[in-house]
Amino acid sequence: MFDNAQAAPGTARTVWWDGAMASPPQPGEASSRTRAPRTRSRASHSLESVLAGAVEILDESGAQGLTIRALAARLGGGVASVYWYVSGRDELLDLAADSVLGGVLEATADVGGGDPIEDLRVIALAMFDAIVDRPWLGAYVLRDTATQIHSLQLYERIGEQVMRLELTPRQSFHATSAVVGYVIGTAADMGQQPPEAVVSGELSKDEYMAGAAAQWRALDPAQFPYIHHIIDEFDGHDDRDQFVGGLDLLLAGLRLQAGR
Amino acid sequence: MFDNAQAAPGTARTVWWDGAMASPPQPGEASSRTRAPRTRSRASHSLESVLAGAVEILDESGAQGLTIRALAARLGGGVASVYWYVSGRDELLDLAADSVLGGVLEATADVGGGDPIEDLRVIALAMFDAIVDRPWLGAYVLRDTATQIHSLQLYERIGEQVMRLELTPRQSFHATSAVVGYVIGTAADMGQQPPEAVVSGELSKDEYMAGAAAQWRALDPAQFPYIHHIIDEFDGHDDRDQFVGGLDLLLAGLRLQAGR
């Protein structure tokens, strides 16, 4: 079902290729123990290396910076070779995002023994941490469970904690979706690049936030009483604290519903 | 501060143009009462018409379908004229999203008299409804409060309800952010197009969801106990019910914190 980690999805794999041609001569590689190929004439990739390269570029320059050409250049090969591993740029983004979630999956592998809601909190925080310093990630996480195996597994793991609260299936479904929705929504929002500021490097995120705070302070207090009520909290606030604050509200509601 | 509704932002408005040339002759328009111009030689826009055109295209074919060329064609003019009103495609998306939120703002103009949490619920639902059937909207809402006036005002309005709960500024800030984050995150997630399915029209959203449900049922129950626990709820579920389920958890937590 989710076997496209090896086969390029969207590509019909009819065997037009004669098996007798297998293992073609590898020039200059016969007894080489070093990884770097002596002859640079032909690049060789794998889905893992393609995704790793994509994540590198995404981390450096965001979704906008990930072009197929840039990726091919980084891999040291031609553009078209990328299409052997992914069906297109969209799937590349989906798989790159999912590969990062694989890390979250590993990091939370042993969660599940304690208080269900506390465990839920730990997983949600791990997920948040992964997304928040990867601005590009939020938009591509949990988009297509058929392509994104890790996303599905993480969803399952979160659901399993909720399940231990022994609510109805419907309540479990809603609670799990709420946690996931809150995490992704908040993280994506926080990770969003200030319009071309951080990307071009003209402005740091702190500088941008300071500018926004100044802008808020300049608003008419009569028209924006709430903004002025919280401006000191907004100014210089910590994203993680803000995230935890909301998460704890959600979990408190859940605890109430579960009667614990 | 937020005056870019009239002046194209990002464009320095130095007056190189001689004021004496004002109100040039309008050929064939002297006593015409009908809106359609007799001479098609020169198109005339406004920021409103540009954004309206953009929203139309976005509704029809999503963010991917909104190209400057498509927009210019719809407006019946040249490509470059769009750049008189917006600084680029990014700002076009931001402003188009914000213009839709203007509708939510109007629809919730008289909210604020009842129970604060109930009022919060009403606003959140109105926001959800606006986003959910506009898949493109979620990604561009509340991105830049300097450009997006309506987003800021909506944020203020939500905050004002929270303020009535008389929490600390910090708690108010976190609660408001949580509600907004949850709404946007959930709505964006639900509005997300199934990879090129609904866009190309090959697959309806219902068909896609049915396919996903079938896929989930095929998963190993030993490996995915939660998925199997909720699969009947997932299959054919109503997005709005799901949203409300999570929202009520969040609001219950908030009510608890406020001691009401």
Added chain:
DNA sequence: ACCTGAACACCGTTCAAGT
């Protein structure tokens, strides 16, 4: 099977020029 270079059809943005 997997990689390549070149080509195709697009796209955002800019610019000199028009009114």
Added chain:
DNA sequence: ACCTGAACACCGTTCAAGT
């Protein structure tokens, strides 16, 4: 002030061909 057509520099994707 506001609109235009043409140009520039890109980009995703495909394809015939190589190994």
